Amino acid sequence: MQDANVRVTAVLVPHGPTFPTFAYRFDTEYGSVTFSGDTTYTDNIPTLAHRTDILVHEAINVRGWPGPDALKDHLLTSHVEVQKVGAVASDAQARRLVLSHVGDLVSPVLPVRQWTAWARQGYHGPVTVGRDLQVFTL
Template identity: 60%
Template sequence: MTERLHASYSYSHNIFLRDMNIRDIRTLAQVHEIDVPDVGANSHNTAPPMRPFQVMQDDRVRVSATLVPHGPVFPAFAFRFDTAYGSVTFSGDTARTPNLIELAQDTDILVHEAISVQGADTPPAVLDHMLQSHVLVQETGHVAQAANARKLVLSHISDLAQNPIDENAWKNWAQQGYDGEVVVGADLQTFVLA
């Protein structure tokens, strides 16, 4: 996919390289496919119970992943980044799954996607897709508590009935069943681990 994207934008890239003397974008990322462990996963069984597995490691970070259910999408992953300063786990787009809870066990920050369908006038097919592919904000605190996450940051927020969201309501919903701190995430927000 990455190679085809480079090819499709090659005309623009060539102009920028020559006209503005920018760095060749193809040198800015090294893409490696993630090999899905043999746990019986397939397009019909997208996230069977499994242990987290290592994706990469260098002298600064260890990255682990697990399969998560995201409707018909396969594969879909959650990722955990462990450093000398602490850990951050990203749920990715997912329905509720024990795989994420195991991956996020004792993480410093759990960045979890969240949706609300409360009061939404949504066609049944859209509602079904949303509930098969995402976690209700009211359930995120329970996930964070089960993982013993120290902080829960809501991200990839989608409210099918209200835009912009009521941040206080979302924070209160996410706090249900969770003893740690809840933050409604915002673009470019930063957090200190150590």
């Protein structure tokens, strides 16, 4: 979709048994923002997000979670571990990574600094753990 203000590009992404699911990129004269949507790892994200200004990527943490292995496996067919999101942002050459739809399965909830450190693995740009109603300027 494209009009005078924005071009929107969508690609399919894998989200376990749910189909179809999409990632979206919005390009304007001010810059670009790419949303991963709910997805496990896919080459479609770095391709869609190539040189995006902001990559908003969902993330999950299952490390230290004592839940059943079958459920953990199911969750990982639908989501990307926060420890691997930095590599996705790096492959995309994204200028900024924002974590969204954060799924923390460990109790007590891990601090933001831990999520940020994990997301920086393999990525050298700025990382933000997103929060509701947060605003970013392009």
